[in-house]
Amino acid sequence: MTQVQNPPVTTTTTTAAGKYVGQAVDRVDGAVKTTGEARFAAEVPYANVAHAALVHSTVSRGRITAVDTTAAAAVEGVISVITHENAVRMRPPSKVSPIDIDSMASGTTVNYLNTDQVSWNGQPIAVVVAETPHAAHEAAGLVRATYEVQPSTVDFKAEAPNAEPQPSSLILPSGGSKGDAEAALAAAPVSVDLRFTTPMHHHNAIEPHATTAVWDGDRLTVHEASQSVVWVRKHLAHKFSVPAEGIRVIAPFVGGGFGGKANVWAGTILTVLAARMTGRPVRMLLTREGVYRTVGGRTPTIQRVALGARSDGHLTSLIHTSVSQLGRVGGMAEPVTSQSSHLYAADNLLLKQEIVKLDQIANTSMRAPGEAIGTYAIEVAIDELAAELGMDPIELRMVNEPETDPLHGRKFSHRMLREAYARGAERFGWANRSPEPGVTRDGRWLVGMGVATAYHPSFQLRANVTVRVSVDGGVLVRCGFQEMGMGGATAQAQIAADALGVPFESVRVEYGDTALPLAPMAGGSAQTASVATSLLAACEKLKKSMLELAKKSSESPLRGARAADLSARDGGLFHGGRGETYASILARAGIPSVDAAIGSETRLGDLVGNMRFMSKFLMDRRRWVKAACGAQFCEVRVDADTGEVRVSRWLGVFDVGTVINAKTATSQLKGGIVMGIGAALSEESLVDPRHGRVMNPSLAEYHLPVHADVPRIDVEYLDVPDPTMPLGLLGIGEVGITGVAGAIANAVHNATGKRVRDLPITLDKLL
Amino acid sequence: MVDIRMRVNGVEEKVDLSPQVSLLDALRGELGLTGTKKGCDQGACGACTVLVDGERINSCLALAVQYDDRDITTVEGLAGEGEAHPLQKAFIRNDGLQCGYCTSGQLCSAVGMLAEHEAGAPSAVTEHLCATDVELSEDEIRERMSGNLCRCGAYNGIVASIKEVAAS
Numbered sequence: 023m024t025q026v027q028n029p030p031v032t033t034t035t036t037t038a039a040g041k042y043v044g045q046a047v048d049r050v051d052g053a054v055k056t057t058g059e060a061r062f063a064a065e066v067p068y069a070n071v072a073h074a075a076l077v078h079s080t081v082s083r084g085r086i087t088a089v090d091t092t093a094a095a096a097v098e099g100v101i102s103v104i105t106h107e108n109a110v111r112m113r114p115p116s117k118v119s120p121i122d123i124d125s126m127a128s129g130t131t132v133n134y135l136n137t138d139q140v141s142w143n144g145q146p147i148a149v150v151v152a153e154t155p156h157a158a159h160e161a162a163g164l165v166r167a168t169y170e171v172q173p174s175t176v177d178f179k180a181e182a183p184n185a186e187p188q189p190s191s192l193i194l195p196s197g198g199s200k201g202d203a204e205a206a207l208a209a210a211p212v213s214v215d216l217r218f219t220t221p222m223h224h225h226n227a228i229e230p231h232a233t234t235a236v237w238d239g240d241r242l243t244v245h246e247a248s249q250s251v252v253w254v255r256k257h258l259a260h261k262f263s264v265p266a267e268g269i270r271v272i273a274p275f276v277g278g279g280f281g282g283k284a285n286v287w288a289g290t291i292l293t294v295l296a297a298r299m300t301g302r303p304v305r306m307l308l309t310r311e312g313v314y315r316t317v318g319g320r321t322p323t324i325q326r327v328a329l330g331a332r333s334d335g336h337l338t339s340l341i342h343t344s345v346s347q348l349g350r351v352g353g354m355a356e357p358v359t360s361q362s363s364h365l366y367a368a369d370n371l372l373l374k375q376e377i378v379k380l381d382q383i384a385n386t387s388m389r390a391p392g393e394a395i396g397t398y399a400i401e402v403a404i405d406e407l408a409a410e411l412g413m414d415p416i417e418l419r420m421v422n423e424p425e426t427d428p429l430h431g432r433k434f435s436h437r438m439l440r441e442a443y444a445r446g447a448e449r450f451g452w453a454n455r456s457p458e459p460g461v462t463r464d465g466r467w468l469v470g471m472g473v474a475t476a477y478h479p480s481f482q483l484r485a486n487v488t489v490r491v492s493v494d495g496g497v498l499v500r501c502g503f504q505e506m507g508m509g510g511a512t513a514q515a516q517i518a519a520d521a522l523g524v525p526f527e528s529v530r531v532e533y534g535d536t537a538l539p540l541a542p543m544a545g546g547s548a549q550t551a552s553v554a555t556s557l558l559a560a561c562e563k564l565k566k567s568m569l570e571l572a573k574k575s576s577e578s579p580l581r582g583a584r585a586a587d588l589s590a591r592d593g594g595l596f597h598g599g600r601g602e603t604y605a606s607i608l609a610r611a612g613i614p615s616v617d618a619a620i621g622s623e624t625r626l627g628d629l630v631g632n633m634r635f636m637s638k639f640l641m642d643r644r645r646w647v648k649a650a651c652g653a654q655f656c657e658v659r660v661d662a663d664t665g666e667v668r669v670s671r672w673l674g675v676f677d678v679g680t681v682i683n684a685k686t687a688t689s690q691l692k693g694g695i696v697m698g699i700g701a702a703l704s705e706e707s708l709v710d711p712r713h714g715r716v717m718n719p720s721l722a723e724y725h726l727p728v729h730a731d732v733p734r735i736d737v738e739y740l741d742v743p744d745p746t747m748p749l750g751l752l753g754i755g756e757v758g759i760t761g762v763a764g765a766i767a768n769a770v771h772n773a774t775g776k777r778v779r780d781l782p783i784t785l786d787k788l789l
Numbered sequence: 790m791v792d793i794r795m796r797v798n799g800v801e802e803k804v805d806l807s808p809q810v811s812l813l814d815a816l817r818g819e820l821g822l823t824g825t826k827k828g829c830d831q832g833a834c835g836a837c838t839v840l841v842d843g844e845r846i847n848s849c850l851a852l853a854v855q856y857d858d859r860d861i862t863t864v865e866g867l868a869g870e871g872e873a874h875p876l877q878k879a880f881i882r883n884d885g886l887q888c889g890y891c892t893s894g895q896l897c898s899a900v901g902m903l904a905e906h907e908a909g910a911p912s913a914v915t916e917h918l919c920a921t922d923v924e925l926s927e928d929e930i931r932e933r934m935s936g937n938l939c940r941c942g943a944y945n946g947i948v949a950s951i952k953e954v955a956a957s
Binding site: 051057065276310506688689690720727730 | 807830831833887889939
């Protein structure tokens, strides 16, 4: 095996004082979100706005032979009924390029309403535009289509035996092996060989997808519920053959995304089309069912985990394979075995991912694609092996804790799972757990404890940032990143305040708008680190400019100072006891403000930036294995008579590097755990195996965790900076959900003696 | 079309609307009060919760014409004169929100829930249904707030906020 020589660690940590970074600062948009003042995509007022509603196909594959819109068009207030027969031509989505992340913008390959071909049950076949939402929805219900039905393949479980190898890309590698894991498994004195299934999931952000589109000639303004304003702009420019520079996409408030608002889906395109064709501003807030019909969810999976061990627990073999689905019209290949190449120092490894292509909507990324469900299978298997060995499951993990990455031997930039488990076990009272299952009782409740590892890779994307300091002492950070509840604007304001040595209150952050410097999508837990890298660089540049400006005056106390000797504090630059504020420097120079920018917005600059980013991304990946990780501890209570499972205690001890905002970071990790509780116990999108239609497309029938399902959750950080990431921070958006379903399944076993290898763990499976 | 009058956040409003229009659509569409959110339009998520004469309802399941001559309070009307409602402040302090889309419903629901509790209403987890003074434990709050979904999972912060305000 070739091993890449590791260069010395270069840290991008600045000399920022850390006055605000790490503090529990209230989120900056708290006031507008608690008063109703915040306007989401469907709420921005426009005079003369029309409303749109979608009509969905009722077959999974076929050709539309006729669409009868007579009754719909006759509804009072209907302006237009747009079908494939009268829609203006749009360009089909561009092909996905493995080296251009932006080419992944389109959710599917379907050219909506420019084709008579139906590719999934629920595909939009018409859009109705009317004076009121009510008229639009009423008319949409009156559109009648007839189809020439074609044979379709929609049953995931039936198709699984025909799975094919999952495509591998630079961004999402698939599988890998070391040694002969099957032979080692067969020879192992102790082993388990297990099959797991996880169902389709849907994101169910409480804000349904929404678009408000306004054309002015070839210029377009779009208010969009999006995790990537840049992708929306690029994709719409392509679809409608207009210059991207003339499109502005605005999304300062996004009501949750979790991956569901990362791609551009039909609703967005058809709202823009409706506005183009009617000449009116058009708004569409998808119905909840509309979200299920037109936005992909998380793929179902079938997984095999086989582990072989010596009697001392040392793993000789680790096998993790998966089958997941793609739509025939696109989808994201779920990296189900991702974490299993990093977690355990097994002598032999086999990781294999396969896919089946179905006539269903393209699946998409949902919080921690791969690890959210992959950690369930591997972490339950480890628990089962521990039981076979008669070992404590934490001890088994510690015996197999690797020094370098097990698959390729790369170095971990940072890894503190041992510390996380030690701290968690002590605080949670792990020693009180009975190793024998089914014996701890509290009245009618069977009580059990479980544990599992949380793991999510860390990386950065490319961000352009400008920072301005003004003569009034105010600082303005401009970056088109997205905020959908993560607390991004608050965290970046803290970082800027420390880097420039100004009060937090004097920093304003503008985001969620393509009129700002370009930023990456909110995905992969990469946003905070990505923006921070450029923000820190911009602040350094700004401080240098301010020093140069100060030095122009003989009166400046900074005359003769060198940049390296300066500290930024008290609203300015100081060396020793001497220095002055930015406001004073600007006032003396008679200049209202100074800007510093990182990144170029020109076509060439963008291209160069993208190439630089890809080479750094790939180099970095060859050098380091970086990840946020943690130990999830839980206690469950299972009703001995009904099988009802209640989660009664939770502790997550996380190694996420530096924590920027202790308040919002805690909320994000808790949010991941809550979503994990849903995946473990109640969430399941049911697909009709004959017609390929999601049968429970509603919040009444797809069961999200509610208040009563969520106990007090304790979150603790080790708070040790990662040496390879800006300010030492590792992303936190996804790691919280990983390991959760595994910990719960293990606790349920400890409580009841029953193993549930098919999510969700509903009470019928425990009776 | 039907003419109705409502007092919304203390302001007398006259609206002329079609009888099928929900109270939610009337608030958001006719009156421009978009603080009240639409998450499912079928009474499953609670994002549209408003107060009618002090009682919480899902405004998506209510026809506006039924609320002629009633007092409606939305999130925009929770604050007093120039001062945020204690729950609004507590939500920010305890980070009882992330994306903010369910927040209006959580706040209105909490105000209504506290009034119900004050009036002695029991919940499914109340041990003695006839008790007049039920301690508002975290379990009681969770049970009584379970009609308001939060996909970001801000439940801990929401419960802490309500508990804090109930105790003060």
